[in-house]
Amino acid sequence: MRDIILVEVRSELAAGTRGASMGIDALKIASLDKKSDFFTQFDPINVQDANSFLWKGNNFPHAKYIDGVYQVLKNVYSTIESLRMEKKFPIVLAGDHSTAAGTIMGIKAADPDKRLGVIWIDAHADMHTPYTTPSGNMHGMPLAIVSNLDNLDCQVNEPTEETLEIWKKIKSIGGDFPKIHPSDIVFITVRDTEAPEDHLIKNFGIKNFSTAEVRKKGIDQIASEALEVLKECDQIYISFDVDSLDSSISVGTGTPVPDGLTVQEAIELNVKLIQDKRVCCWEIVEVNPTLDSENLMAENAFEVLEATTKSLVDNF
Secondary structure, three states, X not given: OOOEEEEEEOOOOOOOOOOHHHHHHHHHHHHHHOOOOHHHOOOOEEEOOOHHHHHHOOOOOOOOOHHHHHHHHHHHHHHHHHHHHOOOEEEEEXXXXXXXXXXXXXXXXXXXXXXXXXXXXXXXXXXXXXXOOOOOOXXXXXXXXXXXXXXXXXXXXXXXHHHHHHHHHHHOOOOOOOOOOHHHEEEEOOOOXXXXXXXXXXXXXXXXXXXXXXXXXXXXXXXXXXXXHOOOOOEEEEEEEHHHEEOOOOOOOOOOEOOOEOHHHHHHHHHHHOOOOOEEEEEEEOOOHHHOOOOHHHHHHHHHHHHHHHHHHHOO
């Protein structure tokens, strides 16, 4: 039996649009609408956010609110490290995707000798750095952070010295070394990337299963192949960004992209992947109910959350 702990991270500092901090409560409202008792089954841990930095204004154009993001990542890191030291299974409900870096750092710190693989179900690669970002939004940077990458080969920005000081501190949370190797990342449905990210994906040979490939091969085959890519890894972390869903159904997220998964495909995929015994943490991010008048995104996301958790419980 896995000892599941819900971890709630209401951070939206790193997103381009406001409102992702409300995503967790939108999921809870969705559960009530569906008459589910899901949120009565677990005692949640609430990680301190730093959304108050939004009121201070942004001083870092190439890594917006990086001073606040640093605080949040440290908080997430220490929470996840403690839970994993106690052999708990964190199910993380988060606002913006930058906090995934803290989650990965915490998993690694609890088991430093174990090789960690990442399955990233997302429309975006999230491998930008302050040197390459077109937007400055740090929810596009978590995988570069944990891979300890700057990607100077593709530099287009000149970040300030203060930005780079904090960037170095962020990459060093949990130790000044890569927490994962980029070749131990598997992308599913990543379809909205920029040239600097494409450079890293090609250089490190990162596998990306397209939506078309998912449909052609079927969920079971994709799950099997994704896990096979990570066969040398001792632990696996799965991060599910709701913008992996098609833009026709993912209006309630900051960066919807066409040609994504259906809700049913997302459910089947996560349900299958989480059955692998090496999976030690699962996460859902980027629900933004302010963009969605009917709360449909949260209702769809809650279906994925509930089915995935049930699969975890039933298979252990």
